[in-house]
Amino acid sequence: MLNHLLKKLIRNHSGIIRMITSRIGLGIAVFLLLTAIQIQSNYHFLLNSSNNKDSIADFLVINKILDNNNLSNTKLDQDLINEIAKQPFTESVGILTPSRFKASIQSISDRFPFYTDISFESVPSDFIDVKNDQFSWDPNAAYVPVIVPNMFLDIYNFQFSISQNLPQLTPAIVKMIVFKLTVYGKNGPISFNAKIVGLSDRISSMLVPVEFIRWGNNYAETKSNNEVSRLVLKTNDPSNAAIVSFLKKYNLSTNTEKLRYSKYRKVIDAVVAIAGLTGVLMLVFALIIFTLFIQLTISNCKQEIILLITLGAAPKQLSKFLLRQFYPGNLLSIGSATLLLILLQYGLKIFLEKQLIFIPSAISWITLITVGALSFLLWIVTKKAIQKHINA
Amino acid sequence: MHFKLNNVIPAILADRPSVRISGIWGQAIEWKKGDFIKITAPSGTGKTTLVHLLYGLRKDYSGEVLYEGKNIQLIDSSELANLRQLHWSIVFQDLRLFPNLTARENIELKRVLQNPIVRVEQIEEMASQLGILSILDQQSMHCSYGEQQRVSILRALMQPFDFIILDEPFSHLDNANKKIAAALIEAECKKRSAGLIITDLDKDEHFDYQVSLNL
Structure with a gap:
């Protein structure tokens, strides 16, 4: 009953279209962010999964670049071999x-x-x-x-x-x-x-x-x-740009054709970074808009809130009520974005399977942890925004 | 359960000569739970100011207002809410109803703000006693001032309290309705063994006062 009455007092002032728009924005931001993480996760799965190993892992034959200065001196000393073996991109030598x-x-x-x-x-x-x-x-x-x-x-x-x-x-x-x-x-x-x-x-x-x-x-x-x-050199990721840098640093050469993946990888990394960055920026904007929306809602019914507090409503009681009003909608945005990603991941799995590329049908645990972290972040932001403006 | 006022002087009245002859401002006073206290004063001497500082709405005064030994000025918002839900009830001079809610909703809101101690049926019984049963489902902004005053009184009786603070609560009621409202308030105070602090322009015999002070 209290909630019903509070809704009547506080919700009357909410702009439903503004609310929906901010939540759609939030959903898109979360989707972009999760997509970036999932693409990275899929890529790592392709590199490390035994199903895909043969298709991506590669073997590079390495020797010194032969030029006029090192004719008859192309020995790879043990220190250099140890250094190569220590590199993160090296699986075995x-x-x-x-x-x-x-x-x-x-x-x-x-x-x-x-x-x-x-x-x-x-x-x-x-x-x-x-x-x-x-x-x-x-x-x-x-x-x-x-x-x-x-x-x-x-x-x-x-x-x-x-x-x-x-x-x-x-x-x-x-x-x-x-x-x-x-x-x-x-x-x-x-x-x-x-x-x-x-x-x-x-x-x-x-x-x-x-x-x-x-x-x-x-x-x-x-x-x-x-x-x-x-x-x-057996590497699990021939696309790793660090290989090219390492070879260049030590004046080593290999079949450059085998390193062509590093170029593709750069493109993928750029796309993922852009998607992730856009997601983060949108998330920040969505959070700002959402915080302003909370501020606006509370400002619009400031008189009612003051009177409620005067009559004995605890600020915590009102904060809890407002959190229940705002947060489930946010969770819905995050949930919808996650669901969409789950469906896309499943669709991608079916599509790639036909090309003998195997990725998991479910989204990764890192993506799921991100979903949890975003839900927590949103809960904190919503709670803090409500508390700030209720107590203002 | 008691209020204690130690040398309290509101900032806005500090320079007025009437403060020097006041029975409350600048005095040491203690009101215990169960006491019925009448404060009489002409307009402009600070009745509403007193009510507001007792209820923790104003902090612009010198001296101390203590409740249960705690300085009201220093109480945090959670504790203040707890006092207003369980220990203090109030009827404001300006009533302070939610205009968009019906009379019933205004009353109900106060009933459910804490664990209810009044049954829903009792609302109608009391509303009937006060003569406002028929307007319970009207938006309060459409009720007359006298009706709103009775709604405000009924709202104040919906919660547990040790003190009920009434700021000119019968100003827009006729004598018959004043008597009915006073009887209801007294009965509810007795149920709770609660005290009553009432301010008014004139002396009256609505209650059996143990303390009567001029502001």
Whole structure:
């Protein structure tokens, strides 16, 4: 009954259109802010989720930029390797170990005659994108498995074979060809059978198992030289602009094409920042307008409020009543914005799923915490504005 | 439960010669719960000022007004609201009704401002006694001044109180209605063992006063 009477005394003066407009503004502000947070959250999910890892995580082969000043001095020292491993964008670092022995390969078939000197590299198997149980070696193995860059086969099929009048080779045929691999050491050349077991896009190098490189380096008895010139960096976020800055700082280079995401990321970050900033600004304006609205409402019925207090109404009693009048509407604005975001997130999930990009169907807990924090902020602002003007 | 006035002199009356011969201004006075106190004074001597400072509406005075030993000037708004809901009731000279509310709503508002101690049916009984039953659902601004005065009296009886403070409460009532209203007020005071402080222009016998003072 008291509320009914208070409503009659205090609400008569409220402008319903102004109230609705300020709440719509508040809803839009909250929506923009939550959207910015949710976009960031989705992006991080894409980076860290195991479902999406292969699509975004990337492997960068890093070496020093070669110029006139560092010819024959492209060693990556251990301090720098440690520094790279410590960076937040680094998930793991793999050393590319080069062969330090002379080697050649030649065809054992007259149909595809070829001979060439060659060198190899090895890398820990975690960094190889060709999953092949046969990619290991010991001196008694039937053949040395080799992983070849796809690009090499393309060069053969679309340049070399045409110019030399040789047949083109499919990946399946290439894997069937056995060739002779000869390693030259102090005790004379030793030949092995070798076979291409996979074609890779990840690392542009002729890869053989680590065991073979170790054996070969040992056999060749080259002076112990464990210098590292190249390494593979596994990063969960190739779009991270910090990678580009880091590489530039230490005069390192990588396949810049792989860093193209950083450009996209900058655009996404800018869009998200603009949305977030607009949301924050709108929220600030909405709060100011809302505070003014409370002030106006209280000023318009100041006489009634004075008389109520004169008759014994406690300012706290009136504040509580006014809070109940204003706050649920604010909660409705926040709730509507959250609901809209939930629906959009679900829609986005369905849409991206078709493109094999997986994001959660629900909004993130950070977004939910923000919803809670905004509700609390609004409660405080509403309460303080009411108390200020009631006691004025 | 008692009011204590220690050497109280309102700022607006400080320079008036009448203050020096007042029975209240500048005096040490104590009124206990249950006392019926009559304050008589001609116009312009500060009756309404006294009522307002007893009720905590004015603070522009020297001296002290104490209630239960607490200086009213120093009481915070929550405690003041508590006193006005549970310990002090009032009928203002200028009535102070909400013009947009009906007479019933004005009365009801005071009833429900704290835990109600008067049943809804009793409102109609008392309104009937005061002769305002028929106007209960009229907006108070459309009631005559005499009707509004009775609505204001009835409103003051809707709450618990230790003192009821009445500022010329019968100024627009005829003698018959004055008697009825006074009887009702007295009965409600007795129910609560409450005191009564009434100001008026002239002496009267509406109540059995224990204290009678000239302002």
